[in-house]
Amino acid sequence: xxxxxxxxxxxxxxxxxxxxxxxxxxxxxxxxxxxxxxxxxxxxxxxxxxxxxxxxxxxxxxxxxxxxxxxxxxxxxxxxxxxxxxxxxxxxxxxxxxxxxxxxxxxxxxxxxxxxxxxxxxxxxxxxxxxxxxxxxxxxxxxxxxxxxxxxxxxxxxxxxxxxxxxxxxxxxxxxxxxxxxxxxxxxxxxxxxxxxxxxxxxxxxxxxxxxxxxxxxxxxxxxxxxxxxxxxxxxxxxxxxxxxxxxxxxxxxxxxxxxxxxxxxxxxxxxxxxxxxxxxxxxxxxxxxxxxxxxxxxxxxxxxxxxxxxxxxx
Amino acid sequence: xxxxxxxxxxxxxxxxxxxxxxxxxxxxxxxxxxxxxxxxxxxxxxxxxxxxxxxxxxxxxxxxxxxxxxxxxxxxxxxxxxxxxxxxxxxxxxxxxxxxxxxxxxxxxxxxxxxxxxxxxxxxxxxxxxxxxxxxxxxxxxxxxxxxxxxxxxxxxxxxxxxxxxxxxxxxxxxxxxxxxxxxxxxxxxxxxxxxxxxxxxxxxxxxxxxxxxxxxxxxxxxxxxxxxxxxxxxxxxxxxxxxxxxxxxxxxxxxxxxxxxxxxxxxxxxxxxxxxxxxxxxxxxxxxxxxxxxxxxxxxxxxxxxxxxxxxxxxxxxxxxxxxxx
Numbered sequence: 001x002x003x004x005x006x007x008x009x010x011x012x013x014x015x016x017x018x019x020x021x022x023x024x025x026x027x028x029x030x031x032x033x034x035x036x037x038x039x040x041x042x043x044x045x046x047x048x049x050x051x052x053x054x055x056x057x058x059x060x061x062x063x064x065x066x067x068x069x070x071x072x073x074x075x076x077x078x079x080x081x082x083x084x085x086x087x088x089x090x091x092x093x094x095x096x097x098x099x100x101x102x103x104x105x106x107x108x109x110x111x112x113x114x115x116x117x118x119x120x121x122x123x124x125x126x127x128x129x130x131x132x133x134x135x136x137x138x139x140x141x142x143x144x145x146x147x148x149x150x151x152x153x154x155x156x157x158x159x160x161x162x163x164x165x166x167x168x169x170x171x172x173x174x175x176x177x178x179x180x181x182x183x184x185x186x187x188x189x190x191x192x193x194x195x196x197x198x199x200x201x202x203x204x205x206x207x208x209x210x211x212x213x214x215x216x217x218x219x220x221x222x223x224x225x226x227x228x229x230x231x232x233x234x235x236x237x238x239x240x241x242x243x244x245x246x247x248x249x250x251x252x253x254x255x256x257x258x259x260x261x262x263x264x265x266x267x268x269x270x271x272x273x274x275x276x277x278x279x280x281x282x283x284x285x286x287x288x289x290x291x292x293x294x295x296x297x298x299x300x301x302x303x304x305x306x307x308x309x310x311x312x313x314x315x
Numbered sequence: 316x317x318x319x320x321x322x323x324x325x326x327x328x329x330x331x332x333x334x335x336x337x338x339x340x341x342x343x344x345x346x347x348x349x350x351x352x353x354x355x356x357x358x359x360x361x362x363x364x365x366x367x368x369x370x371x372x373x374x375x376x377x378x379x380x381x382x383x384x385x386x387x388x389x390x391x392x393x394x395x396x397x398x399x400x401x402x403x404x405x406x407x408x409x410x411x412x413x414x415x416x417x418x419x420x421x422x423x424x425x426x427x428x429x430x431x432x433x434x435x436x437x438x439x440x441x442x443x444x445x446x447x448x449x450x451x452x453x454x455x456x457x458x459x460x461x462x463x464x465x466x467x468x469x470x471x472x473x474x475x476x477x478x479x480x481x482x483x484x485x486x487x488x489x490x491x492x493x494x495x496x497x498x499x500x501x502x503x504x505x506x507x508x509x510x511x512x513x514x515x516x517x518x519x520x521x522x523x524x525x526x527x528x529x530x531x532x533x534x535x536x537x538x539x540x541x542x543x544x545x546x547x548x549x550x551x552x553x554x555x556x557x558x559x560x561x562x563x564x565x566x567x568x569x570x571x572x573x574x575x576x577x578x579x580x581x582x583x584x585x586x587x588x589x590x591x592x593x594x595x596x597x598x599x600x601x602x603x604x605x606x607x608x609x610x611x612x613x614x615x616x617x618x619x620x621x622x623x624x625x626x627x628x629x630x631x632x633x634x635x636x637x638x639x640x641x642x
Contacts, residue, residue, distance in 0.1 A: 009422040017410045122406035126416075126467065128372055129400040130423040131392035313372045314334070 006132050010140025015147050018110055024148075027106065031152040034098030038090040038160055045086045046167040049079045062086070066093060084177055087164050088278040091157050091180065095187055096271050099153040103191060104220050104267075106148055111199030112212030114141045115305065120207040124312055134309045138200065138302065145196040154188040187277045191270060194294040194301075198266075201301035204308040220266055227265035231258060259286045263293050270294070324349050324475055324507045325369065327387060330378030332364055332531075339364040340375070341531040347509065351501045353518035353539070354511040356528035357623050362511045363403065365528065366477055370395055383475055396424065399468030403479035403511075405460055413448040413455065414439060417466050424471035431470070438466040443492065457484035465493070469500075476500065476508045482517055494520050515615045525615070527622045534622045542618055548587030549611035550594065553580050560601035568597070582611060 018024055041061060048055035055075070062072040066089055074082040118124050127137055161180050165173060198219070202212040234257075262268045272290040275281035325347040332340040339361050356362045367373045369382055371391020380387045382394045408416055414435055421431030439448045442462045447455070455463065461484050468476055478497070482490045498521045500506040510522060518525060518539070525542055527535040535542070554561065558574065558581055565572045571584040586594065588610045598605050 005425065006423055009419065013408070013411070013415075013419050013422075020410070117409045121409045122402070122404045123408040125402040125404060125406045126408060126420065126464075127423070129370065129395065129398075129402065129468075130420065131396045132423060133392070313367070 006130070007136045007140035007143060010127065010132070010137060011143035011147065014114065014141060014144035018113075018144060018148070024106075024110070027102075027109075028148070028151055031099070031102040031106070032156055034094065034102075035156045035160065037098075038094045039163055041090045042087065042160065042164045043167055045075070045083070045090075046164070046169075048075065058086070062089070066090075080176075083168070083173060084180070085280070087161070087177055087180055088183065088280060091160055091184065092187070092274060092278045092280060094157060094160065095153060095191065095274055099156075100191070100267065100270065102152050103149055103195065104217070106152065107145055107195055107199045108213055108216045110148065111145055111196065112203045112209035112216065114144060115200060115203040115308075116207055116209040116212055119204070119312065124309060128313060134306045137309065138305050142196045142200055145199065146192050149192045149196075150188060153191060154184060157184045157188070183278050187274045190273050190277060190294065194298045195266070195270070197298045197301035197305075201304045204305040223265035224267050227261050227268050230261040230264070234260065259289075263289060322349055323347070323381075325380070325382050325509070327369075327378055327380030327382075330365075330368065330375050330380070332361075332368060332373060332375045338531050340368065340378075343378070343528075343531070343533055345526065345533050345536065347507075347526065347536075348524060349507040350523035351497065351508040351510060351521050352524040352526060353522035354509055354526050354528065355513075355515070355518065355619055360528040361531040362528055363479065364531075366400075366479060366509070366511060369477065370398060370400060396471075397473050397475060399471070399473040399476040401464045401468045401476070401478045401481050403483070405457065407452040407455075407460060407463070409453060411452055413444060413450060413452055413459075413463055416452055416463060417470050420467040421470040426471060434470050434472070435466070438470045441469070441496070442466045443489075458486060458489050461485055462489070462493070465496070474506060476506055477511075478508060479511045480513070481510065482512065482514060490517075497521050515619060519615055527619065529623055529625075535618070539615075542615070543612040547584050550583045550586050550588070550591065550608065551580060551611045552583065552594065552608045553578070553606040554598075555604040555606050558603055561598055561603040564597045564601050565594070568593070 041058065044054045044058040044061070048058050059072045059075055062075060063069045068085075068089060071082060071085055071089065075086065118127070124137070128134075158181060161177070161184065164177070165171065199212075199216055202215045203209065205215075206212055259272070262272055269290045272281065272287055273294060276283075276287040281287060323346055325345065328344045330340050330343040330345075331338070343361075343365065354362050354365070364373065368375050368378075369387070371388055371394060375388065378388075383397050385393045385397070387394060408419065411419065414432075417435035417438060418428075418431045421434050422428065426434060436448075442465055444459075444462065444466070447459065452460065452463065461481065465478075465481060468478070476497075481497070482493050485493055494517060497508055497510065501508055501521070501523075508521075510518065512518060522539050524538050525535065526533060558579065562572050562574060562581065565583060570586055573582045573584075574580075575582070583594065591608065594608070595605075
């Protein structure tokens with residue numbers, strides 16, 4: 001009981017501290033705004049069988065921004081059979097684009113303070129004067145971030161699912177989509193655990209939280225840019241012999257491995273695993289390296305934080 | 316817990332701790348009785364290492380024993396649950412109010428929210444906090460932070476307090492109040508206290524026992540009373556006027572007497588307080604008026620400096636053999 005309670009006490013104290021910041025409360029509210037788009041998508045899909053205009057909207061959305069032309073055809077051909085994939089795609093898109101960016105910003109602004117401040121003010125001496133282990137401390141501090149992320153990602157995703165159920169013709173759709181809430185939970189874990197571990201590790205490496213903030217944003221920006229540049233360069237080289245017509249290149253027609261540089265970018269690595277979690281990327285073999293990287297990042301980060309704390313106590 | 320066990324709060328054997336090539340603790344064996352024990356030693360003598368080792372915050376290379384009723388170092392977390400620790404460093408959780416800081420420690424010790432808050436207010440009252448308990452800790456003075464740490468150490472009502480330099484940063488009034496609280500907790504509430512400090516008058520004010528560490532070894536462990544007693548019973552005496560006739564009489568009686576002409580004080584060796592009547596008779600015979608007459612005590616400062624310099628004290632206060640030194 002006490003083993004569970006102590007990380008909870010650390011987390012609760014941390015949550016109450018960060019929620020005192022007005023800008024954070026504002027940010028949490030603003031992070032909900034993007035829910036409008038997938039919510040509209042669900043609305044359009046559920047009413048598309050009776051409203052041709054809405055059907056055109058959802059079909060265009062599936063073929064265009066969601067980049068799933070087969071799904072667009074399926075919506076027209078078999079509306080009910082397409083439901084699971086449409087809902088999953090919309091919720092994944094919500095996770096993948098607005099909430100992942102919100103997560104990067106939120107963690108970047110909050111996580112560096114969590115352990116840096118304790119190192120600067122030597123608060124760890126107070127924590128460890130009680131029967132708290134370093135692992136429980138790390139768990140408690142990480143739970144602060146998990147709470148905030150669940151507020152901007154998991155909870156809205158569950159509400160989207162609930163909205164889908166309420167908008168559907170009858171509650172029997174639950175039997176068809178019962179696994180989506182579980183996939184939301186799994187995708188949340190994929191989003192939260194490695195990213196929080198990495199951010200907390202950066203935070204433990206310095207007493208100056210701004211350095212940890214810088215390292216965090218640099219990791220994401222550099223990884224993203226590196227992936228885009230290397231992938232684009234490779235794609236251009238691969239398409240060199242095809243002599244495409246003037247105008248837009250047909251990337252989908254190029255036989256090219258988009259996963260080759262993926263592990264360089266945390267954003268794309270997370271996206272790959274989340275797609276697999278929602279059942280939209282069925283190539284398990286190509287997901288395995290990404291999963292391995294996320295597990296390694298989590299384990300190494302945890303080891304670093306624990307070692308840093310124990311080293312501090314030894315002084 | 317048996318009475319025998321209660322009488323000893325810490326009992327450790329052959330404890331060694333190394334930081335790389337540096338021996339912070341060398342084969343330390345120690346028994347600390349209940350009551351208030353002063354832990355003394357020069358900088359780098361191993362006091363903080365010993366404290367952190369007792370709390371289980373440091374892993375020692377060798378050694379075992381018992382702290383309170385728990386196996387040490389195996390039950391380190393249980394031990395921490397029953398110890399109130401006041402660290403020497405200025406440490407606080409940034410952003411919390413004073414009352415929240417104490418409540419956080421209470422909650423980490425397993426108290427419920429309501430009980431933790433009640434105890435926190437009680438301890439802050441005891442430590443002399445008023446409305447400032449509702450201010451952020453960053454705005455506290457050094458003295459207030461020291462009192463806050465004391466309240467945090469006490470909030471879960473531990474039987475043993477380990478206080479590392481608790482009077483640092485306190486003004487004279489606050490220092491006296493802090494010492495009074497420590498003594499009060501020991502005498503009225505049965506708490507045992509290990510007080511690590513450099514301020515020797517603090518030790519003389521509140522401690523029953525003294526442990527002196529030098530270079531990672533226990534050099535002295537004894538009661539303050541025993542340490543203060545000279546090896547040979549000695550009396551201090553001050554007279555009004557010329558004491559030469561009195562000195563002659565005492566020397567004729569076979570006692571050693573030293574005269575400090577500057578203060579006109581006499582030091583008689585070989586005379587214990589029970590036989591002080593003889594001196595009164597001699598003073599009457601030599602027609603010498605006595606201004607003050609009291610048993611001599613050893614100065615703790617002198618003992619500390621002698622031990623730190625490696626001088627030998629007489630038994631039983633000196634540690635024997637492998638630095639074991641039980642009182």
